[in-house]
Structures are given as C-alpha cells and as structure tokens.
Amino acid sequence: MSARQTTVLCLASYVKGQEFLRECKRLGCRVLLLTVEKHKDADWPRESLDERFLMPDLLRREDVIHAVSYLARKHDIHHTSMRGGNFASITPVCDILFGTAE
Numbered sequence: 295m296s297a298r299q300t301t302v303l304c305l306a307s308y309v310k311g312q313e314f315l316r317e318c319k320r321l322g323c324r325v326l327l328l329t330v331e332k333h334k335d336a337d338w339p340r341e342s343l344d345e346r347f348l349m350p351d352l353l354r355r356e357d358v359i360h361a362v363s364y365l366a367r368k369h370d371i372h373h374t375s376m377r378g379g380n381f382a383s384i385t386p387v388c389d390i391l392f393g394t395a396e
Contacts, residue, residue: 307352309336
C-alpha cells in the first residue's frame with residue numbers, strides 16, 4: 295500500500311502566511327487554501343497552491359466546519375498517522391481563526 299501525500303489545509307481570513315504555504319509545497323505537501331472572497335485576487339503564492347476555496351467570511355464557525363468537512367471528504371483527507379504519510383494538517387494562518395480550527 296502506498297503512502298498518501300500529506301495534505302495541509304490553511305484557513306486565512308487575512309492575506310498572510312505566504313512563506314508557510316511555499317514551504318509546505320516545497321516539502322512535498324498537497325496545499326489547499328480556504329480564504330475569503332475579498333482576498334481572491336490577493337498576493338497568494340499560486341504556484342504553491344493545489345487548490346483554493348473561497349467563502350464569504352470565515353467568522354461563522356458552523357459554516358467553516360461544514361466547508362472543512364466537505365473538503366476532507368472530497369480530498370480523502372485522513373488523520374490516522376504521521377508515519378503513514380497520510381496525516382493532514384488544518385492550519386489557521388491568522389490569530390482570529392485559532393478557535394475555529396480547533
């Protein structure tokens with residue numbers, strides 16, 4: 295059985311974390327970005343993103359949970375083992391989202 299690629303889902307309500315996104319990609323991760331519609335044309339490192347998803351805002355916890363759950367099913371994201379190569383990280387890249395990503 296082959297190891298799955300590590301997937302990192304980043305939540306960003308502000309335009310920041312570009313170096314983190316680049317580093318994840320450099321390390322061989324599949325990088326997904328969930329951000330707000332008003333930042334769709336922002337200076338994201340598009341060369342490092344496998345996919346980008348937009349929402350009106352990331353402040354409604356229930357909406358974010360539904361979106362992340364959908365993405366986890368769509369992208370076959372598993373949280374079983376870092377050693378198995380299939381651990382997925384859901385990472386808030388701004389302080390306001392720490393409570394949402396927990």
